[in-house]
Amino acid sequence: MSIHHAAEGYDTPATADTYVRGRPDYPPALDAWLRDTLNLHTGSTVLDLGAGTGKFTARLLATGARVVAVEPVPAMREKLHATYGHVQALDGRADAIPLPDASLDAVVCAQSFHWFATPEAVAEIRRVLKPGGRLGLVWNLRDNSVPWVARLDALVNQYEGDTPRYYSGAWRQVFPAPGFSALQHAHFGNGHTGSPDAVILDRVRSTSFIAGLAAAQREAVDAQVRALIASEPLLAGKAEVTVPYTTAAFCAVKSETP
Template identity: 65%
Template sequence: MTQTGSDAVHRAAAAGYMANADSYVRGRPDYPPELAGWLTGALGLEPGASVVDLGAGTGKFTPRLVDTGASVIAVEPVDSMRGKLATALPNVRALKGTAQALPLDDASVDAVVCAQSFHWFASRDALSEIHRVLKPGGRLGLVWNLRDARVPWVARLDEIVNRHEGDTPRYYTGAWRSAFPHPGFGPLKETHFSLGHTGSPEDVIVHRVRSTSFVAALPEDARERIDAELRALIESEPELRGKKAVTVPYETAAFIAIKESA
């Protein structure tokens, strides 16, 4: 069993998610219902199977894994987020660990799922560690929700956010793909679903941006300026202004790689 460690956690994740777990819970979108079929079909999750929710955060994705009937182990390095998961999902085994140091035995699980997390640790070391804990034929699933920037006001929203990203790993850059191909894994297979995140503008826009790691890690005055920009955007857009509920369009991208048998 490999010992856990925290040195591999990016500073934006460690600072931002510890500081703003509440906005993460309030502002993050859910996942499309079609993903349930992908979990049971492509990933093979069912009663009797075991799955790791790696980088589980506050457990936003974890109930989807529980619903498959599989035995779920949540692994999350940030204490405040793991604490919220443990409170919300007391029947899920929640462990402290990183992708490079999983607190699990060799060939002990049928699947590892990284929802909104793989870009943080996309590396050969992480994939080698995931490969170690998967059984032969085990499956790695990667899932991300991404705002649909083909909509003009969403592109303006992304512009406000992206100027603050610095060196923070992000899904949209595609840099995470450089970890593949990786010895012992077959090729990535990709599927896409559409999703709408509906709620008050304060929740689905302001708190969603506040939940972004590198925004949450900024000084208070900088976060307040971003809040002001977001509210100005809401007031300037007829689709958003004065609405009690709005829908932010998303696309969900899902990937699978299978551990090859020796």
């Protein structure tokens, strides 16, 4: 399975830095979900699959589990290694995970599963999980029930082309998956607070298909986003704003028997 061409937009140090600034963290309520639903604790081993720059890695480390990361994009993987030098960060893909059979208690895909939602990848995840191991899928999603967020989404979405995204729902087609339980799901409120440039403009810039545009097109998108900010009373002239998010979390359990 090759990596979708839109992911090439991530493979520069500058884009990796923008990703770190522009992407929200995850809500504290997710800590209990990692502990109670994914059963992560001291002594567990968990794979951060499609780990990117390591935005979710700290959450996994906080459980006490041993964390291994797999990320195919070099610039993203290098950023993760620079931040978490003690975490083993491997070059690999979801359909070719460089780990032994039944070696993991959990696999977590944070902001990534839509990139590789194929039967082959799910079978490979099942291979590396122990019987009873957990597959966790997590996404931070802008709350587009807020009118200005819906306007922002519409601005961004015009450039998406055929890029895999959570919002399309295509990733759900691999479930129910052989050897796994039905998906359980939970949702948590979240928000990203900071300057409009950081939490809105950099968030848009960190979108794969925006990062992959030609320079002139990226500048045009920047101008559109700045115009949106200037036209929105909740944002204009503000030194700090909060972008509302919902965090969606899903879990499937590997069967105890082959």
